[in-house]
Amino acid sequence: MAANSQLPRRIIKETQRLLSEPAPGISASPSEDNLRYFNVMILGPTQSPYEGGVYKLELFLPEEYPMAAPKVRFLTKIYHPNIDKLGRICLDILKDKWSPALQIRTVLLSIQALLSAPNPDDPLAEDIAKQWKEDEAKAVATAKEWTRQYAQG
Amino acid sequence: MNSDDDYYSDNDYDGSVGSDDESGSEDDYGFDLTTVEEDGTRRPPYTVLSEEDILSEQREAIDGVVSVLSVDTSTATTLLRFFKWSVSRLHDDWFQDEARVRAKVGLPPSSSNEGVAKASTTCQICFDEYAPDKLRSASCGHFFCQECWQGYLKTGINDGPGCLSMRCPLPDCNSLVPETLIEELVEADELAKYKRFHLRSYVEDNHKVKWCPAPGCCFAVELKSAVPAANEPLDIGCKCGTSFCWSCDQEAHRPVDCETVKKWVLKNSAESENMNWILANSKPCPKCKRPIEKNQGCMHMTCTPPCRFEFCWLCLAPWSEHGERTGGFYSCNRYDANKNAGEYDETEKRRENARNSLERYMHYYERWAAHEKARVKAQEDLKEMSDDKLKRLSECQSTPVSQLKFVTDAWTQIVECRRVIKWTYGYGFYAELSQDRRNFFEFMQGEAELSLDNLHRAAELELAPFLSLDTTPTSSPVPAGLAASPSTASYATSPAGSVSSLYGTTAAFDDFRSKLTGLTAITKHFFDTLVCQLEKGLDSSDNTQVIEAMVRSKTSEKWKI
Ligand SMILES: [Zn+2]
Ligand SMILES: [Zn+2]
Ligand SMILES: [Zn+2]
Ligand SMILES: [Zn+2]
Ligand SMILES: [Zn+2]
Ligand SMILES: [Zn+2]
Numbered sequence: 081m082a083a084n085s086q087l088p089r090r091i092i093k094e095t096q097r098l099l100s101e102p103a104p105g106i107s108a109s110p111s112e113d114n115l116r117y118f119n120v121m122i123l124g125p126t127q128s129p130y131e132g133g134v135y136k137l138e139l140f141l142p143e144e145y146p147m148a149a150p151k152v153r154f155l156t157k158i159y160h161p162n163i164d165k166l167g168r169i170c171l172d173i174l175k176d177k178w179s180p181a182l183q184i185r186t187v188l189l190s191i192q193a194l195l196s197a198p199n200p201d202d203p204l205a206e207d208i209a210k211q212w213k214e215d216e217a218k219a220v221a222t223a224k225e226w227t228r229q230y231a232q233g
Numbered sequence: 234m235n236s237d238d239d240y241y242s243d244n245d246y247d248g249s250v251g252s253d254d255e256s257g258s259e260d261d262y263g264f265d266l267t268t269v270e271e272d273g274t275r276r277p278p279y280t281v282l283s284e285e286d287i288l289s290e291q292r293e294a295i296d297g298v299v300s301v302l303s304v305d306t307s308t309a310t311t312l313l314r315f316f317k318w319s320v321s322r323l324h325d326d327w328f329q330d331e332a333r334v335r336a337k338v339g340l341p342p343s344s345s346n347e348g349v350a351k352a353s354t355t356c357q358i359c360f361d362e363y364a365p366d367k368l369r370s371a372s373c374g375h376f377f378c379q380e381c382w383q384g385y386l387k388t389g390i391n392d393g394p395g396c397l398s399m400r401c402p403l404p405d406c407n408s409l410v411p412e413t414l415i416e417e418l419v420e421a422d423e424l425a426k427y428k429r430f431h432l433r434s435y436v437e438d439n440h441k442v443k444w445c446p447a448p449g450c451c452f453a454v455e456l457k458s459a460v461p462a463a464n465e466p467l468d469i470g471c472k473c474g475t476s477f478c479w480s481c482d483q484e485a486h487r488p489v490d491c492e493t494v495k496k497w498v499l500k501n502s503a504e505s506e507n508m509n510w511i512l513a514n515s516k517p518c519p520k521c522k523r524p525i526e527k528n529q530g531c532m533h534m535t536c537t538p539p540c541r542f543e544f545c546w547l548c549l550a551p552w553s554e555h556g557e558r559t560g561g562f563y564s565c566n567r568y569d570a571n572k573n574a575g576e577y578d579e580t581e582k583r584r585e586n587a588r589n590s591l592e593r594y595m596h597y598y599e600r601w602a603a604h605e606k607a608r609v610k611a612q613e614d615l616k617e618m619s620d621d622k623l624k625r626l627s628e629c630q631s632t633p634v635s636q637l638k639f640v641t642d643a644w645t646q647i648v649e650c651r652r653v654i655k656w657t658y659g660y661g662f663y664a665e666l667s668q669d670r671r672n673f674f675e676f677m678q679g680e681a682e683l684s685l686d687n688l689h690r691a692a693e694l695e696l697a698p699f700l701s702l703d704t705t706p707t708s709s710p711v712p713a714g715l716a717a718s719p720s721t722a723s724y725a726t727s728p729a730g731s732v733s734s735l736y737g738t739t740a741a742f743d744d745f746r747s748k749l750t751g752l753t754a755i756t757k758h759f760f761d762t763l764v765c766q767l768e769k770g771l772d773s774s775d776n777t778q779v780i781e782a783m784v785r786s787k788t789s790e791k792w793k794i
Contacts, residue, residue: 093360146358147388173404180358180385181377181402 087115091141094184106188108139116141120152120188124231125196129223130158133231137167137191139184149178150187159219159226161200161209169194170204278458279479281472282442284432287453291435294320302327307412308340310431314397318439339400339409341372350376358385358402369418371401373408383418386410390423394430394437446482447475454479464491474612476652488767489656497659501598507591508598518542519549530607530614530647531689547600555683566661566679568596594662601658608651611689615644625700630742639746643692643753650685650760654678660767670771673780677766680783681759688752696749699742759783 095115098108105123110116120137124130136155142148152174154167162170173182173190203209212219282290297320298309315338316323326334335342350365358381368376377385381402389396399415401408415427436442441456450473460479461467467479468487476485478494486494501508515526520542525534533552536542543552548565555565619641627634657678666674766772766779 088359089361090359144388147384177404179402179404180381181375182404 090146091115098184103185103189103192105192106185108184108188116145118184122188122192122195124227125192128196129220130160130195130227130231133158133227135195135231139187141184146180146182149174149182150184152187152191157226157230159208159223160195161198161203161205161212162194164205168204170202278467279454279456279469281445281470282453282455283472284451287432287435290455291432294318298323305413310412311338311340311409314431314434314438318435318442336407339398339407341408356381369414371406371408371410371414373401373403373406375401375403375406375408377402379418382414383420386415386419387423390419390427390430394433396427397430397434443479445469445471445473445475446477447471447473450475466491466494485652486656486659487653488764489660493659493663494656496663497601500594501601504594504598508595508602516546516549519544519551529693530610530651531686531693532603532607533686533690547603555686564675564679566600566658566682567675568593568661597658597662601655604651604655604658607689608648608655611644611647611651614693615641615648618644622700626696629700632742639750639753640692640696643688643749646753646757647685647689647692650681650688650756653760653764654682654685657763657767666771667773669773669776673771673773673776674767676780677759677763677783680787681756681763684752684756684759684787688749688756691745691749691752695745699745755786758786 118139124133200209200212350368356378468485481491518536521540
């Protein structure tokens with residue numbers, strides 16, 4: 081592919097490493113027709129309400145990458161205060177805290193960590209965050225229910 | 234100046250009023266905007282800075298830090314920006330604990346030599362390996378290749394003013410990117426943007442400097458005195474012609490405090506629908522009932538011939554009652570709630586109260602709005618005067634422009650006074666004053682307003698004939714072309730023949746000069762008094778003296794029209 085032939089060396093190296101030494105609980109592989117588009121899978125971390133779930137995400141490296149952050153989105157429905165119903169993620173390193181010295185791998189590890197430690201004080205999904213703060217046990221139960229319903233297909 | 238002396242003979246004038254006007258000091262804003270120090274010396278409380286001024290002040294501050302702290306320019310710049318351009322705070326902290334300041338700001342320790350790579354290394358952004366001379370670091374030893382740095386810096390600069398404190402790209406490394414690296418690697422376009430943010434930081438981060446809020450104005454203002462307390466007004470006159478309040482960015486409003494102005498502006502916008510009719514341009518003549526359009530600044534109206542009734546635009550009373558003061562003080566400015574007093578039952582009383590509160594507001598609002606309109610008009614007239622009419626006047630009167638400064642002085646004074654008098658109505662509406670103080674305030678306000686109207690009228694009407702080369706008396710009492718148009722009806726003032734025969738003669742112009750100069754001086758005097766007394770909180774101990782002085786300076790003059 082013409083577009084892919086100009087793929088920066090950095091992306092090629094990152095891709096090779098993602099495939100050869102995947103991080104535990106994470107897989108990411110480039111799409112065949114666009115090497116800047118990745119199909120991602122993250123396993124719900126143990127001892128989190130998402131345990132046992134398999135979450136699909138898409139990750140895209142914009143033209144400016146690595147000067148600009150990758151664009152990442154959940155495709156699997158998830159009940160989480162920092163992830164909205166379109167799957168968009170509220171994570172500082174995807175916004176103002178992005179640095180070109182970060183990588184796809186670090187981004188995905190951060191997302192996995194976010195599943196272990198939801199942060200209702202910096203919410204993206206207001207209603208879920210509210211539920212989380214008012215009655216955490218109930219919120220966790222709902223998250224587990226969603227995991228069963230949507231992430232175990 | 235010959236006849237001017239009459240105006241200054243009175244002891245109540247401090248000599249500077251007259252001499253200032255004559256010598257034409259450069260910083261004449263028509264009002265006293267200087268701060269008076271304890272020892273009586275006056276100095277302007279601020280300076281207006283152009284971009285070049287900002288740059289040179291910045292450079293001066295940086296050079297100062299370079300020599301005092303023995304650091305390079307880039308470090309000095311970084312430090313000053315971090316300390317919001319406060320040299321004294323920087324000095325204090327630096328000499329107390331240099332290492333702490335370095336760490337906090339993100340500067341390398343003074344002994345550091347981590348900027349230069351010693352061996353080939355892999356760039357942590359592009360993963361390629363580079364020779365030492367192709368690698369750069371923010372003095373922290375985290376090396377990236379030049380090309381990756383360029384991308385990083387460019388992105389940062391395009392992100393906004395945050396680029397003034399860009400850090401090493403490595404997450405969690407606090408090292409500040411030195412300015413030298415930016416200058417070395419960034420392209421001209423981005424560098425210009427960066428320099429622009431740097432310039433703006435001197436204004437935007439510095440609590441003693443701010444931009445003029447006028448749209449499109451590029452000047453900044455730097456305070457030379459202490460920053461005023463919240464709610465305390467400080468009028469700033471920008472070189473662009475705008476005057477604004479340092480504390481609240483609203484239009485200048487000294488001596489009224491910011492809170493009152495905010496409340497008043499808010500109230501006006503809430504009531505604007507009800508009040509629109511007050512802004513009407515025409516009112517029926519109180520005598521002949523024909524509509525009279527107001528197209529001039531001063532409130533002294535004259536109906537069209539044959540009526541020629543002279544009345545006050547604001548209260549519609551005959552002007553003679555304002556000018557001659559039959560009995561009591563000039564009272565157009567006071568709101569009299571008892572006008573409609575009578576016998577009422579409770580319901581009627583309540584209804585009356587409600588009506589009174591609206592009427593009371595209307596009283597103040599109408600005057601506020603009329604003075605604002607007059608101010609805008611006077612500002613336009615002043616501009617026209619300086620742009621064009623002054624040259625014409627100079628030709629018609631064979632007088633060099635340099636000797637016509639009294640005309641622009643008069644107009645400048647009018648503009649400033651219209652603004653002050655306007656805000657005193659916002660003040661009058663909200664101020665909770667004892668009856669004594671209110672009387673005192675309204676006396677000064679009334680006298681100031683009346684003198685301003687006299688000055689304004691003289692500048693509007695009596696100057697016009699001197700702008701014409703035609704010195705022969707007109708046969709018609711009304712200049713041709715004026716009478717036909719209702720919109721200029723108010724210009725048909727006195728039977729013109731008696732005066733116009735003198736137009737063009739040196740004596741008549743000299744008379745006009747002394748009259749206008751005198752009116753300007755007394756108006757300035759009255760307004761200075763008003764402003765000063767309001768700022769002193771209408772302290773009742775010297776009220777009687779102030780009133781007596783004002784009356785004396787008035788009665789000793791022939792300044793009435
Ligand atoms: Zn590189
Ligand atoms: Zn670093
Ligand atoms: Zn300005
Ligand atoms: Zn203010
Ligand atoms: Zn009339
Ligand atoms: Zn009146």
